[in-house]
Amino acid sequence: MADFFNEWWGIGIAIVVAISIAACALLLWSQSKVRVKIGTDGKPLPAETTGHVWDGNLMEQNNPLPLWWKWLFYLTIVFAIGYLIVYPGFGARQGSLGWSQVGEYEKEMKDGEAQYGPVFNKFLAMDIKEVAKDPQAHEIGQRLFLNTCSQCHGSDAQGGKGYPNLTDTDWLYGGDPETIKTTLNEGRHGQMPPMGAVVGTDDDVRNVANYVLSLSNSAHDPIKAAIGKPKFAACAACHGIDGKGNQVLGAPNLSDKIWLYGGDINTIMETINKGRNNQMPAHKDILTPAKIHLLAAYVWSLSNNGTAAQVSDTDVPAIKQISAATTLDK
Amino acid sequence: MKHIPIIPVPLDEVDLALFEERKKIYPRSQKGWFASWRWVLVVITQLMFYGTVWLNWNDRQAVLFDLVTRKFYIFGIVFWPQDFIYLAVLLVISALSLFLFTAVAGRLFCGYACPQTVYTQIFLWVEQRVEGDRNARIKLDAGPLTARKFSLKFIKHFIWLAIALWTGFSFVGYFTPIRQLTLEVAGLTLGPWETFWLLFYGFATYGNAGWMREQVCKYMCPYARFQSAMFDKDTLIVTYDSERGEPRGSRNKKVDFKAAGLGACVDCGICVQVCPTGIDIRNGLQYECIACGLCIDGCDQVMDKMGYERGLIRYTTEHALVGKLDKQAMWQRVFRLRTLIYAAILGLIILASAVSLYYHVPLKVDVIRDRGQPRITEAGEIENVYRLQVMNTQESPRRYSVRVLGVPGAVILNNADIDVKSATARAMPVRVRVPPNVLQIGSNRIRFVIQDLDAEDVSVTEKAVFIVPR
Numbered sequence: 001m002a003d004f005f006n007e008w009w010g011i012g013i014a015i016v017v018a019i020s021i022a023a024c025a026l027l028l029w030s031q032s033k034v035r036v037k038i039g040t041d042g043k044p045l046p047a048e049t050t051g052h053v054w055d056g057n058l059m060e061q062n063n064p065l066p067l068w069w070k071w072l073f074y075l076t077i078v079f080a081i082g083y084l085i086v087y088p089g090f091g092a093r094q095g096s097l098g099w100s101q102v103g104e105y106e107k108e109m110k111d112g113e114a115q116y117g118p119v120f121n122k123f124l125a126m127d128i129k130e131v132a133k134d135p136q137a138h139e140i141g142q143r144l145f146l147n148t149c150s151q152c153h154g155s156d157a158q159g160g161k162g163y164p165n166l167t168d169t170d171w172l173y174g175g176d177p178e179t180i181k182t183t184l185n186e187g188r189h190g191q192m193p194p195m196g197a198v199v200g201t202d203d204d205v206r207n208v209a210n211y212v213l214s215l216s217n218s219a220h221d222p223i224k225a226a227i228g229k230p231k232f233a234a235c236a237a238c239h240g241i242d243g244k245g246n247q248v249l250g251a252p253n254l255s256d257k258i259w260l261y262g263g264d265i266n267t268i269m270e271t272i273n274k275g276r277n278n279q280m281p282a283h284k285d286i287l288t289p290a291k292i293h294l295l296a297a298y299v300w301s302l303s304n305n306g307t308a309a310q311v312s313d314t315d316v317p318a319i320k321q322i323s324a325a326t327t328l329d330k
Numbered sequence: 331m332k333h334i335p336i337i338p339v340p341l342d343e344v345d346l347a348l349f350e351e352r353k354k355i356y357p358r359s360q361k362g363w364f365a366s367w368r369w370v371l372v373v374i375t376q377l378m379f380y381g382t383v384w385l386n387w388n389d390r391q392a393v394l395f396d397l398v399t400r401k402f403y404i405f406g407i408v409f410w411p412q413d414f415i416y417l418a419v420l421l422v423i424s425a426l427s428l429f430l431f432t433a434v435a436g437r438l439f440c441g442y443a444c445p446q447t448v449y450t451q452i453f454l455w456v457e458q459r460v461e462g463d464r465n466a467r468i469k470l471d472a473g474p475l476t477a478r479k480f481s482l483k484f485i486k487h488f489i490w491l492a493i494a495l496w497t498g499f500s501f502v503g504y505f506t507p508i509r510q511l512t513l514e515v516a517g518l519t520l521g522p523w524e525t526f527w528l529l530f531y532g533f534a535t536y537g538n539a540g541w542m543r544e545q546v547c548k549y550m551c552p553y554a555r556f557q558s559a560m561f562d563k564d565t566l567i568v569t570y571d572s573e574r575g576e577p578r579g580s581r582n583k584k585v586d587f588k589a590a591g592l593g594a595c596v597d598c599g600i601c602v603q604v605c606p607t608g609i610d611i612r613n614g615l616q617y618e619c620i621a622c623g624l625c626i627d628g629c630d631q632v633m634d635k636m637g638y639e640r641g642l643i644r645y646t647t648e649h650a651l652v653g654k655l656d657k658q659a660m661w662q663r664v665f666r667l668r669t670l671i672y673a674a675i676l677g678l679i680i681l682a683s684a685v686s687l688y689y690h691v692p693l694k695v696d697v698i699r700d701r702g703q704p705r706i707t708e709a710g711e712i713e714n715v716y717r718l719q720v721m722n723t724q725e726s727p728r729r730y731s732v733r734v735l736g737v738p739g740a741v742i743l744n745n746a747d748i749d750v751k752s753a754t755a756r757a758m759p760v761r762v763r764v765p766p767n768v769l770q771i772g773s774n775r776i777r778f779v780i781q782d783l784d785a786e787d788v789s790v791t792e793k794a795v796f797i798v799p800r
Contacts, residue, residue, distance in 0.1 A: 037343055038342040066350060066549060067351050068352065143757070146757050152702075155716070160705055161703050
């Protein structure tokens with residue numbers, strides 16, 4: 001990679017560096033001796049001052065440094081030259097060690113992988129459901145989740161508006177370990193096209209929305225729902241005739257009371273009119289396969305309390321708490 | 331008209347080096363009151379340095395600075411990175427103590443407790459044991475390299491290196507458990523960093539105490555340069571009473587020196603010979619003087635022999651010297667505004683940090699609210715999710731309860747106790763639900779109380795906000 005847009009820049013900087021070093025050496029050499037007159041006794045007169053005078057009478061006393069100090073100065077010059085040979089810094093020269101920041105970063109990542117990789121990798125060979133039972137895996141999984149997933153799904157994994165709750169048993173694409181892993185690796189792009197025009201007028205939309213609410217026995221207007229029912233045919237392509245959704249398409253189940261964007265009439269009408277567009281990013285390039293494996297196990301365990309509860313309570317209180325919370329919710 | 335230039339007659343000139351060759355100092359060994367105190371300080375500081383590292387506490391090393399896990403263990407207390415303030419306070423206390431001591435008694439630290447002084451003293455003692463005292467050493471160094479000289483030097487450097495390596499070993503022992511370190515050294519399985527620091531610190535000790543000695547005080551130590559700013563006319567300094575001593579000169583003990591027109595100084599040069607920085611204290615106060623008091627010991631002994639009064643060289647103040655103050659008057663001036671202010675600030679800070687350490691709660695909590703929209707349940711209740719970072723700084727597993735205060739009806743949904751292992755941290759998601767219409771839209775104050783279930787006095791209250799969306 002070129003550091004400069006023109007190779008002359010590198011040469012220019014190398015010249016500046018070389019001149020600077022030479023100038024330091026010259027200055028040091030020129031300042032290590034002073035010319036003094038010889039006194040009447042034939043001996044050099046002691047240099048009491050350096051000869052510099054300020055403000056008429058402020059003089060710089062000559063308190064000489066020890067000789068070894070001068071050699072330390074020269075040593076720094078030798079060090080600088082050695083440094084420029086070994087490391088980059090002399091113009092565009094890369095240095096004999098081939099050192100670079102990118103190289104350092106890659107080396108550290110490799111070292112980190114060598115150190116922590118085995119901890120993660122031992123779980124990679126295990127079945128996800130087995131991993132979910134392992135207290136250490138759970139602890140690691142929680143940390144990974146808090147680092148990577150909690151920004152959208154919340155620290156407690158219960159999601160929020162537009163972000164699915166991962167602790168219930170309702171899944172857009174399926175909640176088996178392999179599907180969760182696919183979701184993590186590839187990401188998901190959930191799309192519902194705007195259906196307002198297809199459904200018809202505003203009243204039609206309201207009627208369909210009431211019908212949708214009736215599917216889950218939520219509060220609705222039975223008359224409007226009845227009118228809206230035929231219009232639901234437009235939605236059935238994805239959500240199914242009974243509104244139970246389709247995990248192949250990622251179409252939500254409309255017959256439960258779990259809503260991604262909200263279960264009131266206005267939100268549902270907004271969804272019908274404008275459609276929805278939702279994206280979960282792919283993580284295969286962000287996390288290692290072993291980490292994805294651990295995360296999948298953690299996420300799977302969140303909605304499969306029965307299995308996870310086998311883990312001792314004292315080791316993993318988080319499971320107990322989250323499961324307690326879910327029970328409270330239902 | 332033709333201009334005739336005037337050319338001055340060239341005077342003889344020569345080049346003079348602006349850097350000076352080091353003159354080796356051969357301090358003469360000296361016994362006496364101040365010399366004994368110096369040894370007392372050597373013993374105390376080195377027992378502390380070499381010894382502390384071997385003490386145990388709670389089944390671990392009593393003092394251990396574990397840089398890898400970023401925890402400092404000092405006897406019963408575990409310091410976390412969050413306790414960094416105590417390090418700052420320690421440095422402030424050290425600096426203020428130095429100011430106070432310096433204002434009262436000059437460079438007490440330099441002459442007695444500074445590592446440079448202490449190790450130089452130890453190394454010098456070894457040198458004297460092996461090579462002999464001042465004159466023997468001067469003779470040895472001037473002489474040719476004989477088998478005897480070689481073996482003496484070899485023994486000296488061998489002992490020096492042994493002490494230096496032990497010092498380096500003890501130093502690294504504060505950062506790596508020393509018993510483990512012993513095994514690693516014995517088994518030659520020392521890691522690269524431990525090897526480096528052991529050798530580096532050992533080399534520094536050997537070089538500074540064996541070779542550099544007074545050069546460190548004279549040319550490297552910044553304290554030597556700014557200590558004059560803390561001196562005033564009531565600061566105790568080691569000084570030569572020139573009024574009493576001059577004119578100096580040798581004389582017969584039986585002769586009345588006053589009648590001969592002499593001062594008390596017999597010009598024996600003992601004060602110069604014993605000086606570890608190689609100065610002549612009779613030239614007045616110099617920045618090189620580390621106030622070790624050896625010249626006082628030397629001079630007092632000569633005065634005793636001559637039958638003169640002691641104290642030609644003594645600890646005194648400029649005021650006492652010029653104003654001929656008696657001891658009482660001199661000591662009274664110690665309590666001047668400057669020292670009182672130093673002492674007051676020092677006392678306050680020590681008291682404050684002692685109180686703070688006494689009430690130090692071995693539990694730390696950070697509350698971070700999840701970003702993003704709060705949830706609203708079907709019933710209109712509002713939920714905020716928080717992440718609690720709970721740090722158990724005690725060396726036993728702990729169980730904590732979590733409560734929320736400040737909002738009526740607020741409940742923690744996952745209200746289970748938190749277990750945190752010994753000296754570790756845990757991140758804990760906590761979901762707080764508030765009934766509708768209790769809070770106003772926007773941010774509301776809420777408090778988390780984390781309570782150790784086995785210790786009543788261990789609890790932390792942390793502020794947070796609860797967001798109610800529009």
